[in-house]
Amino acid sequence: MKKIFTLAASALLASAAWAGVVTLDLNKTINPSSLEYNDYGIWTQCYNDVDYTWLEFGDEDGEFMLSHLIDGEGASWGGYYWDGFCPAIGGDQTDYGQPGSSASWTTYFGGCMAGGGCVINADGTVTADPAQPYLVAYYSNWAMEGPSNQVMFVDKEGKTTFEPVGVYVCNHPWPYYGCEHGDGFGNPFGEGDYFELIAHGVAADGTEKTVSINLVEFSNGELHALNDWTFFDLSSLGEVESVYFTMNSTDTGAYGMNTAAYFCMDKFQVKGEDDPVVDPTQKTGAPTFNGYTTDGIHAYFVQIVPSEPSTIWYRVRYPNGTYSDWAIYEDILSFTEDGMYRVEAYAIADGKLESDPIAYSTLPVRRCRRLTV
Numbered sequence: 001m002k003k004i005f006t007l008a009a010s011a012l013l014a015s016a017a018w019a020g021v022v023t024l025d026l027n028k029t030i031n032p033s034s035l036e037y038n039d040y041g042i043w044t045q046c047y048n049d050v051d052y053t054w055l056e057f058g059d060e061d062g063e064f065m066l067s068h069l070i071d072g073e074g075a076s077w078g079g080y081y082w083d084g085f086c087p088a089i090g091g092d093q094t095d096y097g098q099p100g101s102s103a104s105w106t107t108y109f110g111g112c113m114a115g116g117g118c119v120i121n122a123d124g125t126v127t128a129d130p131a132q133p134y135l136v137a138y139y140s141n142w143a144m145e146g147p148s149n150q151v152m153f154v155d156k157e158g159k160t161t162f163e164p165v166g167v168y169v170c171n172h173p174w175p176y177y178g179c180e181h182g183d184g185f186g187n188p189f190g191e192g193d194y195f196e197l198i199a200h201g202v203a204a205d206g207t208e209k210t211v212s213i214n215l216v217e218f219s220n221g222e223l224h225a226l227n228d229w230t231f232f233d234l235s236s237l238g239e240v241e242s243v244y245f246t247m248n249s250t251d252t253g254a255y256g257m258n259t260a261a262y263f264c265m266d267k268f269q270v271k272g273e274d275d276p277v278v279d280p281t282q283k284t285g286a287p288t289f290n291g292y293t294t295d296g297i298h299a300y301f302v303q304i305v306p307s308e309p310s311t312i313w314y315r316v317r318y319p320n321g322t323y324s325d326w327a328i329y330e331d332i333l334s335f336t337e338d339g340m341y342r343v344e345a346y347a348i349a350d351g352k353l354e355s356d357p358i359a360y361s362t363l364p365v366r367r368c369r370r371l372t373v
Contacts, residue, residue: 115130195259
């Protein structure tokens with residue numbers, strides 16, 4: 001059987017269409033006030049069913065609320081059960097499957113096939129970082145008082161309805177390996193099988209809209225799985241009071257799905273306030289230079305001092321006449337080769353044109369090796 005791991009091409013395209021997107025950041029904790037993890041990368045308070053039936057994250061832009069025990073206090077059954085979302089870290093991709101038994105998976109459920117929390121880079125690419133947290137989601141169709149895996153959002157004005165933009169999802173190791181080769185409960189997938197994640201948007205009048213994405217599917221003789229962070233577009237749900245997730249699998253028996261009902265989630269996004277449209281006419285203030293010589297080692301340093309909050313780009317002309325690549329200035333520059341240097345720079349600030357360029361030639365440097373930043 002050939003396996004193909006797919007990453008949705010829509011990654012940031014949907015979120016880029018909205019201005020003022022507010023993104024769930026698991027490092028901005030409200031309840032709990034901080035996150036601590038056990039040796040397996042699982043939140044240490046996962047079975048605390050008194051203080052954390054709901055998890056809360058956010059800042060001045062708004063607050064995300066995520067269900068952890070949808071049936072409320074006491075629903076962990078003495079520390080053996082949870083439903084909803086549980087923070088985890090590390091991105092364990094190990095297969096803990098044992099034929100006919102789920103004991104190892106219930107101990108090591110903190111894994112994530114992407115290999116770590118979702119990171120949205122400045123250039124629009126998406127990567128995984130094992131040092132960043134993510135959410136493991138367990139879908140319980142036995143929840144008695146409401147849907148598990150529920151997300152709500154309150155904006156900075158206290159408004160409780162919101163427009164979801166999307167969320168990043170990937171496979172959890174348990175269902176993935178179960179779909180690949182079976183796990184004693186779930187059966188290995190064959191042609192036409194699929195494992196589906198369904199998002200439900202609940203409007204203020206109680207009506208619902210849904211949108212779905214396949215986490216795993218077997219087609220044309222190949223197993224396709226979302227094992228990287230993949231953008232799940234939720235914008236078609238419209239304005240809602242909450243979003244909740246259910247799951248569906250073609251591998252289903254008398255008691256529901258045989259496929260393990262887990263998935264991983266990060267960076268839930270909602271529409272925020274529109275960013276103001278700026279037609280820049282003013283230039284950014286040009287950077288200035290403050291040069292000094294360090295005593296004793298005969299190296300010359302240049303410190304760039306911005307005239308306003310801005311990003312400064314610079315390049316260096318070396319004594320032999322060649323130039324370095326343009327780079328963002330972050331710290332003091334140290335020139336450690338003999339000869340005369342020239343530093344060129346300009347600055348960029350939000351809502352303004354870039355500054356006029358400025359150049360500065362250093363004094364000759366002695367007893368030096370190379371330029372470092």
